[in-house]
Amino acid sequence: MVLVIDVGNTNTEIGVFEGEDLLCSWRFVSKTPRTSDEYAVLIQGFFDNDDLDYHEVESVIIASVVPNIMYSLNNGIKKLFNLEALEVGPGIKTGMPILTSDPAEVGADRIIDAVAAYNLYGGPVIVVDFGTATTYDYVDKNGAYLAKVTSPGIQISAEALFRNAAQLPSIAIEKPASILGKDTVTSMQAGLVYGYIGQVEYIIARMMEEIAVPGIKVVATGGYGRMFHEETRAIDIYDPKLSLKGLKIIHDKNIRGNWSGR
8 A cells, every 4th residue: 555645734644555546545734733643643533533554564665845853753754664754856857847947946746646637637727726825836748847827725714804804704615695684794704605605717718828839738636626617617526635645656766666647
């Protein structure tokens, strides 16, 4: 089995692959302070809860955008599995040239999404990840990473609204029945959700206009990706496990020399 770990700004997602099959995945909050022992116990508990034998894990790969937890997390992995984790970063083989002005600025989270989208769905492709930030990444038909757009995630936008306006409440992020809000909550939901749909559609359309090549697919992932996939024709595919699949693809290229992608 292969353990893949995607450490995001808000949540960490863990997946277990047996061959090409994703057996299980679990999530926990990223920024809760934990010792290496706590990480070991937490991860072992996930395995036990789903009747998986953690002793069968042969290798581990991590992509992280939260550097300050990595020392404890890596040591927890060593204690539990007696393995050194492979980390997505400089020097790792991805099979994807990063042709931006400063490739080192492209985060591991964006790389694993881009690798997965290109290898699973082909190129050219725009990858939209609805996470803490909403990110848009462009990969051309030859598999080169060429451009990126970053905007505040919808949760950040919601928090900014109620934290900076004293009379506005915290709200659930969901689409109201109508854009014509009848009270404070539905008016805020309408502004957030319909406004964000407009942002997504405009950014994708503007990227396609400037890229100016035919046949671009748009692949979405991330916590709110399903909602936006259902609400706009601008998104072709929603894949909630895109990041975990990208980690597995990169793992296989580096550990097994098995690169069956495009």
